[in-house]
Amino acid sequence: MSALLNFRTVYLQAIAKAWNDPTFHEKLVTVPENAVPPDYGGDKFSLLEKTFNYQSPFVNLFLAIVDPGPQGTHWDTQFDLEWIGEDGLFTIKIPKTPPKEDQPEALATYYRNFPTFIGLNHHKKEVVSLEGEEPRDTSFPMGRAEVQPDVLNSGVSKVASGHSLGSHLANLGGVTLQVIALAWRDPNFAYNIIRTADASAQLSVYFGYNNPFNYFIRFELDESFVWTPATETALGHWPDPIPKNIVVLNFPKKPPEGVDLPIALTQYNNTGPAYPFTCS
Numbered sequence: 001m002s003a004l005l006n007f008r009t010v011y012l013q014a015i016a017k018a019w020n021d022p023t024f025h026e027k028l029v030t031v032p033e034n035a036v037p038p039d040y041g042g043d044k045f046s047l048l049e050k051t052f053n054y055q056s057p058f059v060n061l062f063l064a065i066v067d068p069g070p071q072g073t074h075w076d077t078q079f080d081l082e083w084i085g086e087d088g089l090f091t092i093k094i095p096k097t098p099p100k101e102d103q104p105e106a107l108a109t110y111y112r113n114f115p116t117f118i119g120l121n122h123h124k125k126e127v128v129s130l131e132g133e134e135p136r137d138t139s140f141p142m143g144r145a146e147v148q149p150d151v152l153n154s155g156v157s158k159v160a161s162g163h164s165l166g167s168h169l170a171n172l173g174g175v176t177l178q179v180i181a182l183a184w185r186d187p188n189f190a191y192n193i194i195r196t197a198d199a200s201a202q203l204s205v206y207f208g209y210n211n212p213f214n215y216f217i218r219f220e221l222d223e224s225f226v227w228t229p230a231t232e233t234a235l236g237h238w239p240d241p242i243p244k245n246i247v248v249l250n251f252p253k254k255p256p257e258g259v260d261l262p263i264a265l266t267q268y269n270n271t272g273p274a275y276p277f278t279c280s
Helices: 003-020 022-028 045-052 100-113 165-185 187-193 200-207 261-269
Strands: 061-066 074-076 082-084 088-094 215-221 245-250
Touching (some): 003 022, 022 045, 165 187, 165 215
Parallel strands (some): 061 245
Antiparallel strands (some): 088 245
């Protein structure tokens, strides 16, 4: 089972439990306040592990589950009898600018840690396989990265353009590398992109990248994301643990009385692969 599909199954369990258990709902769902940076009430992967014995492979990813209010995900009973609401959010951390002579090595090492914005598994070595490939050892001899979760083995799901979900995740990883390189070179670009609530339009203008996901994309400078240059005895590296990117999911509100909850839950699960963390 792919890492994303495994997450979707446990998240569907969490939704069903939260609809029926107010105490669990209070633990799972955060109502974000207007704080900068936002307070998401802790990483929800730990709650899923405690409740459902789920062990997340996404150790460089912080999971937030929120209820943003009236614009949040809810069941539309007035018109189409479907789920509607505000998009989710990917927050991608930008490292501080290294010395110019270290930038190529620093950028390449960043990419080995984040070939997609989801990042890598730093805890153990294992053999994983991507869709259509033989199993292979993905351990890395440099930097801090060891294992890439099987995020690209995402079945045959397609997003709007017809490309596989895995290729779109990889494309976002590639354009993130371009964003970082330009941010290090151009302070004005860096200033503007980290102050944009959704950078999708800028990614299209600067890099020809069209966001295929129903998620806003936000870039955030992390002051702790500092490069340590190489020495005679050690490779250059980013901090360990490395700062986590953030995925923010909008929790689907429980449909009103009279709605068939199992039908609503299965429809949520099939909203489409433009929601890679919640739908197939």
